[in-house]
Amino acid sequence: MQKDTLCLGLLSLGPRSGYEIKQMFEGPLSDFYSLSFGTIYPTLNKLQDEKYVSCKQLSQSKKPDKKVYTITKKGKDLMKDNLLGDASAYIRSGNFGDQIKSEFFLLLLFAKYLPQETLDTVLNERVLFLRQKLEQFKYDGPVPSDLQALRNEKSVAFIRGLATTLIESGLNYMEKNRGKLN
Amino acid sequence: MQKDTLCLGLLSLGPRSGYEIKQMFEGPLSDFYSLSFGTIYPTLNKLQDEKYVSCKQLSQSKKPDKKVYTITKKGKDLMKDNLLGDASAYIRSGNFGDQIKSEFFLLLLFAKYLPQETLDTVLNERVLFLRQKLEQFKYDGPVPSDLQALRNEKSVAFIRGLATTLIESGLNYMEKNRGKLN
DNA sequence: GGGTATCTATATCAGGTTGATATATATAAT
DNA sequence: ATTATATATATCAACCTGATATAGATACCC
Structure with a gap:
């Protein structure tokens, strides 16, 4: 699954910042998948440029500002399309194992x-x-x-x-x- | 664990070619770790340059030639040292999970x-x-x-x-x- | 008050790995 | 003869990671 689809998928659960997406990868998702900041931030910028997500700068008391991304209609459509393509590719690939480094x-x-x-x-x-x-x-x-x-x-x-x-x-x-x- | 140590470890089980090492990663080891040709071949060359392994060109009937690598005394010593260091680093790191992409x-x-x-x-x-x-x-x-x-x-x-x-x-x-x- | 440590937050980049591709020999099948 | 498949080595662009930089803010301690 490409990083774009994955980020859109996580944003489909609710608006989030890049930092919060990373936290999900370090928390409950860590046993299944992970992406680094170096991938997450550029991906979010690209998704925003292409209008798949919108972005609001949010001032917080007691914390630095953050950029909260919300998935758009266009983004949801792309996500569903890509997900379908990924599932088909997965099935066609014939490789149903996970990639593991232990x-x-x-x-x-x-x-x-x-x-x-x-x-x-x-x-x-x-x-x-x-x-x-x-x-x-x-x-x-x-x-x-x-x-x-x-x-x-x-x-x-x-x-x-x-x-x-x-x-x-x-x-x-x-x-x-x-x-x-x- | 760095690729050098891993390749030395697999060669410690017996002499092998790069292609055969890759086959191990695609077979029984695939559930635990994997390296690509693009990593394996340069690593073997480097290990040979530094005398951690020796290499014999082998002519085969019915198959192309292959380069069979054998771990040297120097290589075994390095492997054991590195393994010990890796185990300590693993313990000190505090991160005992596996890296998974599923x-x-x-x-x-x-x-x-x-x-x-x-x-x-x-x-x-x-x-x-x-x-x-x-x-x-x-x-x-x-x-x-x-x-x-x-x-x-x-x-x-x-x-x-x-x-x-x-x-x-x-x-x-x-x-x-x-x-x-x- | 000053020092230091920690957490939140975004961003960038050198270095390393992958996945693809190229090349070549040999067998087997169509 | 042509195509496909397996063995075998090698290289490289594209991508990702892990490290590092920067910065605002809180908290603790002497």
């Missing part, structure tokens, strides 16, 4: 070159990290409106359930089988 | 903009793909020596078990809950 799995793979103690720490930290992730996905209390917009999506309920299941079974496996690494 | 999850996220039929196809293809992956991870019969070298690693047994568990629980969840997307 430092953790590489370290595991070369575990025999690491001191036992280092490997233990790596595993312990990963387990703690996953437990935290699990709590986040399970948490159902109040959240900022950014996240609430995501949470209201029917699809997000499905995704959160899937993530919870995956993390739980992963943790379970690791706790039962980590002895096999020694 | 077209599938993005399409799910914006499911409401897709026709039911398209979404169904996306899900069906993903399920078929995961079933295939599962078979691959479970398969225990004879494989080419490249893969056998990987399989003999104690850590790979752990990783294969983990992957199997994750895919199985993911498939299970998707089959039971996909109705929630409608």
Whole structure:
């Protein structure tokens, strides 16, 4: 999916600044996708130039100004078109896997070159990290409106359930089988 | 982990050509990490220049020549040093998650903009793909020596078990809950 | 008050990676 | 003979990331 479509998609959930879009990528979306500032800001400028989004400069008390982008009718149309094209391309591509770079799995793979103690720490930290992730996905209390917009999506309920299941079974496996690494 | 260390790590399992390293990234390693030819070939050349690997040009019947790289003592030392540094950096970084770009999850996220039929196809293809992956991870019969070298690693047994568990629980969840997307 | 740290916010850019493309040998199929 | 496919190496434009710069504002501490 191209960055344009992705930014439009996130803006379709409600008006946001570039900084807030980045925050979504660092928060709940981090497990599925991410974009850097160096991609987000130029993309928003381009989308604005081409009238797919409108922009309001907003003064804030206690914080610097921010530029809040709102998706336009033209933007929504482009987003839907692109999404349809992306889905078709995905199906035609024949490649249904995800693109992953996992430092953790590489370290595991070369575990025999690491001191036992280092490997233990790596595993312990990963387990703690996953437990935290699990709590986040399970948490159902109040959240900022950014996240609430995501949470209201029917699809997000499905995704959160899937993530919870995956993390739980992963943790379970690791706790039962980590002895096999020694 | 830098590409140098990764290539050295894979060569530590046995001598290989750049093409064969790429095949590993497209095969069993694809779920954890990948590098492109544009990264692999220059890295091997650099490693050879600096004597971390040696290279033998090999004539093959029925196939073009290939350059087979073998890790040197100097290379193994560098690899172990770097691995140790990477593990420490991983621990110190405080970021224990993986870097993921998932077209599938993005399409799910914006499911409401897709026709039911398209979404169904996306899900069906993903399920078929995961079933295939599962078979691959479970398969225990004879494989080419490249893969056998990987399989003999104690850590790979752990990783294969983990992957199997994750895919199985993911498939299970998707089959039971996909109705929630409608 | 001054120093420092942190958070919000936007922007830019060098450096590195990808995905595409080029080239070449050899087999197999049509 | 032509096309397609697999092996094999190499290069490069286009793109993205991670780092860095800049700046307003709050907060803490001595």
